[in-house]
Amino acid sequence: MGLFDRVTVLLQKGVDLCWLRHNLLASNLANVETPGYRPRDLDFAKEMERAMAEGNLPMSRTHPDHLPPLEGSSPRLILRGGWGNPDGNKVDLEGEMVRLAENYLQYLSLLRMLEEKLSMIKYSIAEGGGQ
Template identity: 55%
Template sequence: MIEGIFQRLTAILQKGIELSWLRQNLISANIANAETPGYKPREIDFEGEMKRFLSEGELRPLRTHPLHLPLPGEAAPQVFPKRGWAVTPDENGVDLEEEMAELAENYLRYTSLVQFLRRQLGMLRYSIREGGTF
């Protein structure tokens, strides 16, 4: 029983870390293209993707780059044009201040998830090492 709970929690944390990493790449691409004429900023719906993952009830792999080979049973997150972006005269919709704020927020989310996963793995390591001694 505890095994299943631990596996599920680890899978949820891993999915969150993978989605945060993908979001970090998208935000970085948006920032890098802040002065590219015609560039449309992109994003993923982190919360929506996590809800979808939790509702599926199965552990599935995630392809983090479109050029990676497809994995069996994978559910690729949807990347879409950012909502509510304003077009500038050069038809670029990147708001650099907004992107930097999202970058900081995503960094905090990512580091929090990684720290929580490290704690979970630390507890497992402790249980393995000390579990046999009373």
């Protein structure tokens, strides 16, 4: 058995998906006035279900001090449609801001859970005294 259990790996995956989704939503906001732009997103719940079903939980390394990425497939991006501007841009500014705020809260929750999990591992190692 490795140092990190399945829950820890799933929390890592969730944090990574939130980071990716943040970048997608920020890109949508940056292109709010780009003619013909279609906003991109990902379905967090579906991606987590897919990761659990595949068992390989893909991630990317966002900082050199982060845990190494796991091998696996990339998340599936969604192109959102719907009503748009006359120039073909389909970015809904208010909707993107709401999604960004929700994603941020989800990211913070997952990060706190991961910190707690890693804190328990650290405590176990320290209290075990290398036995």
